[in-house]
Amino acid sequence: MSKFKALLASQDESGTFIRQVVERDAAELPAGELLIRVRYSSLNFKDALSASGNRGVTRNYPHTPGIDAAGVVAESSVAEFAPGDEVIVTGYDLGMNTSGGFGQYIRIPAAWAIKRPEGLGLRDSMLLGTAGLTAALCVDKLEQAGLDAAAGPVLVTGATGGVGSVAVALLSRLGYQVAAATGKADQADFLRRLGASQIVERATLEEGVERPLLKEQWAGAVDTVGGDILFNVVKSLRYGASVACCGLTAGTGFQASVLPFILRGVNLLGVDSVELPLVVKASMWDRLSLQWKLDNLESLAREVGLDELPGEIDKILAGQQVGRVLVRLD
Template identity: 45%
Template structure:
């Protein structure tokens, strides 16, 4: 028997989440069984813990879109008992039972060996948010971003993706301008390496001018909506925006002018279906380029029993940094 956070739906369609004891025989069929050590809390997790957001197909359900742990059993030659592994994406925690559990059974194709230099706690302090941040940094680099240019803008900087993106970019030698709607987060973001704090209201308003002064050498955007439209008009010639989220809305009230007159690139970042080679590359870069000493300042520890409340909090935008879930606490 083992503990897991189980979400159930009643006949009226109302969902409720609670920690329950499950049997190994209840785990879904797949090749690799993992003793989970840590997971995290992401926006999607908040949806799956609560109303589902259209992500959960069947109930009862175990959420948790990422986890790190140790292989217990494997029918695939790529993994053996004792191997340390990390999982993000592949709709685990949505369509497939996830990491809010002391045990998980998943497909071997979904796993990545834990890179040297990271332990399972650090890997989940990074988690899906940090993995996404590194994918965004890599995409900007692939499109010409290098240190020593003008500031790189990070929107939603006090959230999970933004926090890790700020720390990585600063470690790589970039000047980082961090956008936040929480004035009290200024010291936190400076500690992560931000050199400039930009108030959210300075970028939240849509303007009629399709182009403004060329200001940013790159941008990692977790907000979308009107803010992304505004930022596109402020990018320097030939630079790129990596879009990772839509906290400010899915609509994009923009024109094509920044693309046509300044050669701006809008790069979509998906962390769910990334191929293995790019996943491995991203995790290797995280182990190398993320200042691990900054992780503790980002972390809020939690247990399985804390998650029903925290899931609601993250949907309300009330979570700063990273929630690290010790599933065995």
């Protein structure tokens, strides 16, 4: 193998970032112990930022994004992996400053890869991808903080997005009463099919920013958007409840007050899926392949080829993505 297809983000002579599918040479890949033939990837908001020249995500261009990859080991220089092993790679530096999963081949450190759990195929692993892993980490952290299905309604913000849609499906699968918040009123049926029992208009979550406390409503929450919406969720948690925070599409800051924390004892839980120790990632993937396995993954996603990715990136940047986008690398 010397040549392979990949999406390449680069700047043209005017400084505009362009995205095109090109042939790359394996010699251009970074050093690493594993060479992996990628079969599937998935599209995440961070990928769209990387593909658009966001220097906070990717420093150097030209670059192949893709923070997710599932495929087959083609070459290995370590005993832990052998050619033919099926593996999952998410997070760390993949697709950020290391050539990522939007190429048919990646070369990575062995410490970034886990062997595919028996109960989860390569395709299903990327129907979940980083979004699914993050959603599972959020639910796990909420349960560690004391949430259980009898506690009351659990809110999911940005519910039609990648993390949000998996969170709705997973919470419903585990027996929770799920309230799905979205600005896409036309996707209410989609959210109900995933298991949401209540649809919340995003605009209602934007009301009362100036108030230090709001009416107690939620027994827990998964927040994928950040900004003032996140703090409004904090202000409307029930006594002792928690919100798991994992996103920033609505902004990285909010107008804060200590009152919800000292008067209601609520918790703001940060969730990271990028630099998480590999053993924790592996245990979460095992859970997603067994007791937390979702039967409705296909209803969450659309499958696209590499050539369709530039248009899909435009959609996610415009806030038009619904559910997951699975990327097939033929």
